[in-house]
Amino acid sequence: MKKIGLFFGTFNPIHLGHMELAHYFVSQTEVEEVWLIVTPQNPFKTNEVLLNDFYRLEMVKRACEPHAQLYSSDIEFDLPRPNYSIDTLRALNEKYTDLEFVLLIGEDNLASFHHWKGHESILKNFGLRVYPRQHLGTIPERFIKHPNIRFVDAPKMNISATNIREQIKSGQDVSALLPVENGLYLQKNNFYR
Template sequence: MNIGLFFGSFNPIHVGHLIIAHQMAENSDLDQVWFVVTPHSPFKKKTSLLDNYDRLEMVHLATKDYDNLMPSAIEFNLPQPNYTINTLAYLKEKHPNNQFSLIMGEDNLKGFHKWKNYALILEHHNIYVYPRIAEGTTDTSLSDHPQIHKVEAPIMQLSSTYIRKAIKEGKNIRPLLPEHVWKYVDDMHFYS
């Protein structure tokens, strides 16, 4: 099985995440997309993150109606801060019959050469890239790599940061979250 790994803090998961994951599952050779909830990114501050299990619960709620979209807490028990190369090695050991690929936005591809062991990742894993509006030019040295596949998907300008800010300001963001996630966020008074 070919599984696409969509890494993120999902703080909170929103309709943009679902649209991208669904497009990847439907318009590529990926059989499933796993939402890998990251406990802590080496590139982000941890202070604004909700509890790991609250974010995982939101991903469960968002994906429960989709057969090919799955939540994953695989990184919760790995040493922190964790790097993608370690997660990929762990997954290959636990699921040797599956092929794991990465899903990332075009904007992340520009900085991919800064990732730990990025060349090793490219040697053994495909990368599926969805379009983003980004400043500057795309790094063509990587975008032409045979392991990198661009997949057509709607360009999403929606961000979790925008949603958290809007909630804090008392705005109604209900259409921006999957219904079950909106209810959970509202019931728990997250981000307000």
């Protein structure tokens, strides 16, 4: 059964750190494809100012297009809001019965994973692949030793979408931080200014 890594994010905007992680998963783990799922609104980031869903999806599509094993997904656009990962995972399982899904999350998200809606069901029915990420929380011991959770030695992302938005707003050039396909798209549409 083909294994698909699900990389959820607002991708506000998608940047080279996201792309580096996606490439790591398809080249260094058992994951055969990574689907970058554009989240309309993260339930844990209620005060984040988001660019329109379809603009963010377009940026993810542009970033994935040149890469054979990376795909964009808008599945959450049609689900009730706020949407939770468990709902998306169930919808994907119903739609793609011939695929196996694993969730790709950062250590920061694992530290608060016990607060996620349906986290026990996610752990029972789906694998988690956890990449290093700077975080302030402590990862519960039961997650560290859980058989469906694997820690991977992916490169740490030193790029932040929040910092990119701030740099754009202050007039700085961020093209070196973005997939080449998106630098001009952001500029042309005057996003985040």
